[in-house]
Amino acid sequence: MSTTLFGRNIDIPPRNRDNNFSVVVGSTFFTTRLAGDDLLPIGSLYWKHRWDATRVRGIFSLFVNEFDLSNTTGKLQTLLHFDNNTIPFSDEEVVDGKNVRETSIIRGTANGRMGLGLRVPVYPYQTDNDFRVQLFWQGGYLYSNPTSDTGSQVSLPPDTMVVGPFLRVRYDGLRRNLMELPHRGLAFGLDAELMRRGTWSDANYGGAVFPGNQTRDYSKLSGYIMAAGGIPGLSERNRLILSCYGGFAPSGLLDRFSAFRIGGGPFPTESDDLYRQVYPGATFNQFPASQYLVGSAEYRRELLFFMYLHFRFTYAWVDRVLFTDPARLSEQDRGRAFSVGLTSGFFWNSQLFVEYSYDTSILHNGSPGSALLFLWSKEL
Structure with missing residues (x-):
């Protein structure tokens, strides 16, 4: 690939998107204190690799990890997943933008699942473009x-x-x-799970009682759809x-352990991350919800071939689970949030992401608040 910048011809070498090992570091800075924090550090290692028919x-x-392994024969896949x-x-629930100390507990999960799937490549036939239907049996331990x-x-x-079955459907075009x-x-994507706890009881997390006979068995259904395109009358840069x-x-x-969790972080763009719903300016997993709708509309402008400016509006309706x-x-x-951000290539074969977000009410008990998210990723 070649392009022109300030009158100079620039050759961009091809990138192997099947194989990537990167470090990601950054932080969310809360200009209005949220859950007792002024900043939330972020750090992880990302690994993606393909050996012919095997992908990891x-x-x-x-302390928080996930790992996927798949092997493809024709269109059939054998699948393995682990997360913890x-x-x-201590983990404390956030109510009205503040930590509730009385809800403090130490908790954790370790989960694994095995399954079979169908994978069919779809247009435009880049490495992420496929249609997948995957059925797992999953088991985990909750403490x-x-x-x-x-x-x-x-x-x-x-x-x-x-334990229980888990169905996942993915289409990425x-x-x-x-x-x-x-x-x-x-x-677009769809997740459906039907789970049972081996031993269970009534529970109180600081407020009302969650009856054991209503929380031991549960099912969850979630999905997403994303579309990207041009704007009539404007160039491809828009x-x-x-x-x-x-x-x-x-x-x-x-309940506290099975509820959907809606949080902050960068807007998902990678195929295997598209399922993650984001409310800008929130802490990780801030909202426990029994049902939710989150929608966004983003305008993005290419400033340079490696630099993109975006403006995003996000609306969220949440049936929040209460524990106090x-x-x-x-x-x-x-809630409503407005975001403006910049994604850019950076020195040393790295990428920079900066986003400022303004929330009108949902994060701070009816009051507005804002946050600044900074991420730097470096391919190793």
Whole structure:
């Protein structure tokens, strides 16, 4: 690939998108303190590699990791997945933008699943473009323990195995640009799971009681759709990206450990990350929800061949699960966020992402707030 910059011809060497090993570091700076934090550090290693019919993908960050392995024969895939969230520090729920100390617990999960799938390449036939249907049997271990700050009314369920089937459908027909940002096309996905806890009981996480006979078995259904394209009358440098995410529980009552979790972070662009719903300016996994809708509209402008400016509007409707109200298990909430950001190639074969976001109410108990997200990724 070649291009012209300030009158000079520049040759851009091809990139092997099947094989990548990168480090990602950064932070979210809260200009309005959120959950007792002024900043939230970010760091991980990303690994993606392909050996003929075998593919691996992993994200590693010490206490929170995920790993996928697939082997393809024709259109048939055998699949293996592992993930864990075993942070050894106390976890507190966030209510009205503040940590509730009485909800402090130490909790963790370790999950694995095996399955079979069907994979069919689709247009425009880049490495990420395919249609996949995957069926897993998954099993995991869930544990929780009180801390010295845990409220006297908190009663935790027993540690247990969690098992059940998991169905995943993915379609990625997006053509991506040099910075791996969606340029044109459509992507969508669907996740469905039906889970059972081996041993269970009533639980109180600081408010109302979650009955064991309603929370032991549960099902969850979630999905997303994303479309990218041009704007009539404007050049290819101008792009419009629309996305919508939703989820609900067809059966069972979702609790602190099974609820959907909506949080902040960068907008997803990689094929295997597109399922992740984002509300700009939030902490990671800030909103526990029994059902939700999150939609966004983004305008992106190419400033230089390696530099892109974006403006994004995000709307969220969340049926938030409550853990501190003795009379209610959930409440509905709405939020609007406005974001402006820059994605750019950087020195040393790296990439820089900076985004400022402004939330009108949902993150800070009805008051506005803002945050600055900074990420730097370097291919090793």
